[in-house]
Amino acid sequence: MTWSEMQPLLSQACGDTLYMVGWSTLIAVAGGLPLGLLLVLTDKGGLLQNVVANKVTGQIVNIARSMPFIILMVALMGFTRTITGTTIGREAAIVPLAIGAVPFFARLVETAVREVDGGLVEAVQSMGGNTWTVVRKVLVPESLPSLISSTTTTVVALIGYSAMAGTVGAGGLGDIAIRYGYQRFETDLMWITVAILAVVISLIQFAGDWAARSLHRRGGRSGPAPKLRLLKTKEPTAADVSKVA
């Protein structure tokens, strides 16, 4: 295969991957942020303490997270069809990608928000703030660096899942690597795909780390005993990936 043959394939695949990952990230953040906040707020000692709601939400999140992505994709076909009108193509892939990523991101949000000093919540309550004020003025802004890191992790994980979206004809880089690199022995094309993925993921990680760090630099904790906060984005561990994949 010559470069002129590969080039349109690759640019199409890149576009598809970014399209799928972009939209599903957007939905994951929009859905996972409130869900993660809910997990913290309804927990014991939380502002909206509600043991039943917390257990139910937590269980749903756990089940969704333990579902292998390829099964999720098949299981959700009916749902996907009602939303997008089809079960094939990149739009159709966004549905299971987003649904797989929402609970993933929600857990990361939960961890990030839990790290916010309870004293800050108390301070806002003592000023007469309600729960919504606490969320808006304290929990989200104070955990923003961690939330950005969590988003980075989610994007990277989504690029991984999107490779499987090829199985529903959604295209993307992973799809190219399997169909051409593996099934047609186009080793060059496969390595180029791998290289592109490596570069894209590095760039995303770099941008995410930079954003989180620059936010963190001006801040830091106000108390006298600074709690160490994990600055570097955690790569999803093997366990995380195997759960979803």
Add this chain to the structure above:
Amino acid sequence: MITTTGLTKVYRSRGREVTALDGVDLHVREGEVYGVIGQSGAGKSSLIRCVNLLERPTAGTVTVAGRDLTALAGRGPRAGRELRQARSRIGMVFQHFNLLSSRTVQDNVELPLEILGVSGRERSRKALDLLDLVGLTDKAKSYPAQLSGGQKQRVGIARALAGDPKVLLSDEATSALDPETTRSILQLLRDLNRQLGLTVLLITHEMDVVKSICDSAALMERGRIVESGTVGELLATPGSELAAALFPVGGEATGEDRTVVDVTFHGESSTQPVISQLSRTYNIDISILGAAIDTVGGLQIGRMRIELPGRYEDNVVPIGFLREQGLQIDVLLAEGAE
């Protein structure tokens, strides 16, 4: 200004009950600085957090500025609108400052005003005024991480004053600060108390805090108030633990057959040469074991520990003489003696 009656707080966890507050009756007068002192675990933190209902009392009532907050609280765990409104008129400063690290100093001070719904321009004018009041005008655009502990607490105080409170609650506000900074923060609190007529309720484990700014004080032990009153009243109370702690005098009896007596002077008696009179009148030798003179809550106070030869029975008359002079006398019984 602040009154609690029968305030009780019981924590339940895993079937065990811990009584943090056990029927606390507290009365803080308008315009005074009231200090609650006690060791950690005595319940003072629960007490101050019950005053603005950050902590729901198990029983009892809290009245601040004539409003019964416990009645406003309602039944649910969340604070209703009326309680939140009442809270916004009670300032609170914290041991660990609790400033938002993502906001500048000025934005931190504006936060309570945002919650009150004050418009942008008015907010920034007010915040700058308050920063001026606490002496931090030049730090308005800094982030809390760039400030020293004392500066952070000044921001905390400015923020607590943003809602024009009548009452300021101070939860160990100086406990995380060094002695020098502690003094300057206490001075600031004292000034605000005088200038704005602010009623201050503070809790602390440091006797020096009470000594330097409090008009009244209460001693807490195991969830109860064991002593309370104005500093003058406390000092005039024989055997008062608080008075002894506020005004410690050291010294042990030098041998058997000695009587050790603590003499407290306040008001006029502090100018009388009573000890030399005692010595001359009864022809006895008096040793001074320890002595201190200081100003506590604006009162000139002196305390002296003296030793008289002979047992207590032998010294009834000289001790009576001292009492006649209007002095407060506490006889320290030797260990083992009863």
